[in-house]
Amino acid sequence: xxxxxxxxxxxxxxxxxxxxxxxxxxxxxxxxxxxxxxxxxxxxxxxxxxxxxxxxxxxxxxxxxxxxxxxxxxxxxxxxxxxxxxxxxxxxxxxxxxxxxxxxxxxxxxxxxxxxxxxxxxxxxxxxxxxxxxxxxxxxxxxxxxxxxxxxxxxxxxxxxxxxxxxxxxxxxxxxxxxxxxxxxxxxxxxxxxxxxxxxxxxxxxxxxxxxxxxxxxxxxxxxxxxxxxxxxxxxxxxxxxxxxxxxxxxxxx
Amino acid sequence: xxxxxxxxxxxxxxxxxxxxxxxxxxxxxxxxxxxxxxxxxxxxxxxxxxxxxxxxxxxxxxxxxxxxxxxxxxxxxxxxxxxxxxxxxxxxxxxxxxxxxxxxxxxxxxxxxxxxxxxxxxxxxxxxxxxxxxxxxxxxxxxxxxxxxxxxxxxxxxxxxxxxxxxxxxxxxxxxxxxxxxxxxxxxxxxxxxxxxxxxxxxxxxxxxxxxxxxxxxxxxxxxxxxxxxxxxxxxxxxxxxxxxxxxxxxxxxxxxxxxxxxxxxxxxxxxxxxxxxxxxxxxxxxxxxxxxxxxxxxxxxxxxxxxxxxxx
Numbered sequence: 304x305x306x307x308x309x310x311x312x313x314x315x316x317x318x319x320x321x322x323x324x325x326x327x328x329x330x331x332x333x334x335x336x337x338x339x340x341x342x343x344x345x346x347x348x349x350x351x352x353x354x355x356x357x358x359x360x361x362x363x364x365x366x367x368x369x370x371x372x373x374x375x376x377x378x379x380x381x382x383x384x385x386x387x388x389x390x391x392x393x394x395x396x397x398x399x400x401x402x403x404x405x406x407x408x409x410x411x412x413x414x415x416x417x418x419x420x421x422x423x424x425x426x427x428x429x430x431x432x433x434x435x436x437x438x439x440x441x442x443x444x445x446x447x448x449x450x451x452x453x454x455x456x457x458x459x460x461x462x463x464x465x466x467x468x469x470x471x472x473x474x475x476x477x478x479x480x481x482x483x484x485x486x487x488x489x490x491x492x493x494x495x496x497x498x499x500x501x502x503x504x505x506x507x508x509x510x511x512x513x514x515x516x517x518x519x520x521x522x523x524x525x526x527x528x529x530x531x532x533x534x535x536x537x538x539x540x541x542x543x544x545x546x547x548x549x550x551x552x553x554x555x556x557x
Numbered sequence: 558x559x560x561x562x563x564x565x566x567x568x569x570x571x572x573x574x575x576x577x578x579x580x581x582x583x584x585x586x587x588x589x590x591x592x593x594x595x596x597x598x599x600x601x602x603x604x605x606x607x608x609x610x611x612x613x614x615x616x617x618x619x620x621x622x623x624x625x626x627x628x629x630x631x632x633x634x635x636x637x638x639x640x641x642x643x644x645x646x647x648x649x650x651x652x653x654x655x656x657x658x659x660x661x662x663x664x665x666x667x668x669x670x671x672x673x674x675x676x677x678x679x680x681x682x683x684x685x686x687x688x689x690x691x692x693x694x695x696x697x698x699x700x701x702x703x704x705x706x707x708x709x710x711x712x713x714x715x716x717x718x719x720x721x722x723x724x725x726x727x728x729x730x731x732x733x734x735x736x737x738x739x740x741x742x743x744x745x746x747x748x749x750x751x752x753x754x755x756x757x758x759x760x761x762x763x764x765x766x767x768x769x770x771x772x773x774x775x776x777x778x779x780x781x782x783x784x785x786x787x788x789x790x791x792x793x794x795x796x797x798x799x800x801x802x803x804x805x806x807x808x809x810x811x812x813x814x815x816x817x818x819x820x821x822x823x824x825x826x827x828x829x830x831x832x833x834x835x836x837x838x839x840x841x842x843x844x845x846x847x848x849x850x851x852x853x854x855x856x857x858x859x860x861x862x863x864x865x866x867x868x869x870x
Contacts, residue, residue: 320619324614327613327614327622327626328613328614330606330610330613330626330629330630331603331606331607331610331629331633331841331845332610332841332844332845333845333849334845334848334849334850334852334853335849335852335853336603336633336636336637336640337637338852339606339633340630340633340634340637343626343629343630343633344630346626347623347626347627347630350619350622350623350626351623353619354619354620354623357619377619378618378619381619382617382618401848401851402848402849402852403852455859456855456856456859457852457855457856457859459859459862460854460855460856460858460859461851461854461855461858463851463854463855464851464852464854464855464858467851544614544615545614545615547615548615548616548617548675549617549618552617552733552735552736555617555732555733555735555736556728556731556732557617557618557620557621557675557725557728
């Protein structure tokens with residue numbers, strides 16, 4: 304496997320893990336017990352995806368020509384890379400904000416993941432990746448359903464909830480463009496980002512409309528860089544927390 | 558006035574091990590005691606999510622992170638079953654949560670202790686869930702039907718948590734010098750608070766006598782505590798660690814472990830609200846509830862709109 308492919312798999316894994324890390328902050332602090340449990344389910348699914356992908360990437364890193372001295376593992380990839388090496392999309396690392404912003408982040412991300420993973424599943428040239436995508440899609444389908452239902456509920460709920468959702472969209476929208484702008488390592492992956500973007504926009508549009516929320520206009524500036532390791536300031540803190548144990552006690556079994 | 562017949566037939570049912578069900582007649586005090594106990598238990602599950610949730614972000618491996626998340630999520634699920642069980646007695650979840658937030662209802666004091674290192678997560682699973690199980694296994698046979706049935710399911714998950722906690726400590730106990738120290742330190746800090754979970758000595762326990770008669774409780778605080786000490790004193794040998802009690806020793810005559818006296822002054826201080834984390838735990842629960850108000854309001858408003866749209870037949 305070439306380096307581009309490994310980078311691509313790492314970027315998929317990183318996005319799932321970083322979003323899981325963010326969602327995990329809600330555990331025990333949700334707005335109602337049922338939803339505390341629901342978002343933790345999603346967090347667990349995302350960690351599961353990240354683990355499958357890291358394990359797959361690790362196998363290939365360990366077989367590659369410039370294999371590392373210490374073999375790569377799911378944990379070395381998650382806990383021992385720096386903020387400039389992480390390739391998650393910027394959307395995943397954005398702060399939870401209120402429950403509305405967390406819901407919107409999940410909705411934007413899961414919808415993107417849904418259409419991307421459809422292509423990974425159908426491509427068939429890489430049977431492992433295709434199998435991971437197929438397994439993940441079962442979960443992602445639920446994530447899209449759960450988050451879109453909440454977008455509608457909160458958009459069309461009260462004056463306050465609508466106001467908060469509009470603010471959430473304004474905060475997160477500038478991080479959605481990056482999802483469809485291929486990074487250099489994605490060029491070779493034969494992914495049709497244009498189709499993903501079209502389908503994503505259709506889904507987002509229909510849900511925002513049902514939620515009676517304003518759809519952002521086309522001229523908004525989009526941030527990029529996450530997929531190639533140039534992040535917002537938030538990622539450094541996420542990693543500082545997440546990687547603390549592995550950094551403080553290197554080389555231990557846990 | 559309640560007819561003595563009702564009282565008699567109620568006690569007869571209890572004596573012949575027939576479960577009391579929500580629609581059955583029951584004395585007010587039985588209802589109240591069950592509401593108090595089940596809601597306190599539900600609150601303990603939910604507040605208990607906080608000290609362990611404290612380490613989700615910092616779990617040392619992806620596997621441990623997933624295990625911890627699933628565990629804390631289970632506690633939330635237990636909270637749900639228990640709130641639902643208490644609701645069958647005629648109190649709403651909102652009322653119960655309000656009682657927690659105003660300080661009227663209690664939760665297990667153990668969760669007012671801090672989780673300072675990763676080893677605390679293992680120690681909480683092993684010792685705290687372990688102590689809880691002693692109590693909960695007994696409660697699978699409690700006289701109130703919905704509570705007993707809820708406990709059957711909860712016990713299965715709790716015993717799994719206890720094994721996970723122990724396994725996590727076992728890895729530390731076989732690890733580096735620092736990991737071993739971390740493990741022993743966590744055991745030192747959690748041992749005595751875990752013993753306190755069984756409550757005051759039998760002769761000082763406020764609610765015990767009537768609860769035994771009604772078979773809400775079936776074993777006394779001291780009896781359960783003694784069983785726990787025996788179990789842990791054996792299990793710790795596998796870890797190669799020590800319990801922080803110089804008086805702990807096998808009593809050949811009584812065929813159990815003798816152990817030292819609990820610091821009851823500390824116990825009562827924590828109960829009164831002066832434990833290391835009482836304020837922050839309650840504050841975290843209130844904050845989650847208050848900040849979630851708009852979400853719950855919006856969900857209600859949306860549900861109302863929807864029900865108007867689709868007329869029911």
